[in-house]
Amino acid sequence: MPMRPLNLLACSALLLVAVSASGQDAAKYFDGNCGMCHAIGGPPGGAPDLKDVTKRRDHRWLIRFILNPDEVAKADPDAAALVKQFDGMVMPTTDGATEPIVEALLKYIDAAGGAPAQAPAAAATMPPARTVTASDVANGRDLYEGRRRLAHRGPSCVSCHRLESIGGLGGGTLGPDLTRVDQRLGGTRGLTAWLGNPPTRVMRAVFRSQPLADDETFAIAAMLGDTSAREPAAAQSRARAFVATGVAGALMTLALMAMLWSRRLRAVRRPLVDAARRGRGDAR
Numbered sequence: 001m002p003m004r005p006l007n008l009l010a011c012s013a014l015l016l017v018a019v020s021a022s023g024q025d026a027a028k029y030f031d032g033n034c035g036m037c038h039a040i041g042g043p044p045g046g047a048p049d050l051k052d053v054t055k056r057r058d059h060r061w062l063i064r065f066i067l068n069p070d071e072v073a074k075a076d077p078d079a080a081a082l083v084k085q086f087d088g089m090v091m092p093t094t095d096g097a098t099e100p101i102v103e104a105l106l107k108y109i110d111a112a113g114g115a116p117a118q119a120p121a122a123a124a125t126m127p128p129a130r131t132v133t134a135s136d137v138a139n140g141r142d143l144y145e146g147r148r149r150l151a152h153r154g155p156s157c158v159s160c161h162r163l164e165s166i167g168g169l170g171g172g173t174l175g176p177d178l179t180r181v182d183q184r185l186g187g188t189r190g191l192t193a194w195l196g197n198p199p200t201r202v203m204r205a206v207f208r209s210q211p212l213a214d215d216e217t218f219a220i221a222a223m224l225g226d227t228s229a230r231e232p233a234a235a236q237s238r239a240r241a242f243v244a245t246g247v248a249g250a251l252m253t254l255a256l257m258a259m260l261w262s263r264r265l266r267a268v269r270r271p272l273v274d275a276a277r278r279g280r281g282d283a284r
Helices: 001-032 059-067 068-074 075-084 099-113 121-125 135-145 188-196 200-207 214-283
Strands: none
Touching: 001 099, 059 068, 059 099, 068 075, 135 214, 188 214
């Protein structure tokens, strides 16, 4: 009998430790999978601010969406509206997410959103602001296109991603098109944070053992931001080049057809004229 209070106290202590560990795991999970795009009461990073999200959305809806965002976005009008609001960017399926993890994550978001004295949870994942230089942009383009190898020997971006400003076929198609991607992920800072800790399954599998260096993430993000800023002028230039190439090709085709057709007419008419002349000569 005397041991019962002690047992109860021990169980309570273990429960408090478990709850504390769960909260720490949720914070770590958020920083590793969500913080590069989402803030909790902070500046936007290319995805919705999650402060008070459990008050704005149904609890079961949030769990379903986090576990399978692509499927929910296809069938749910609210999710489809969010996708449209953020330029068609669908949240990737979070690697290793389970319902207990999502429950702990939502509790963590509630706690972080209700603590105004603390800095936003995503602030630690955002890199400090830096001034982009022409050298950064040129370096980023070399890294993106594979003219310069990444420090940890990872694959170049162009092997999987398409970008309008790149000549030829524009790059691979395994990953999404990166044209104007900085506008979808919160500018150069948001994109730098995303590249430093990418949440998508394929990117994690590729770069887990060979991550991008800090200078590489910034240079690539700077290049993509510069490309996005130049995109309207570049699009007009490509349109003019396309029209000019089409007109030149049409003129060359017409000229070639005229040459071939004129030879064909001479080949028919001349033998007839020559035969007629020979006939007159024989008659004389």
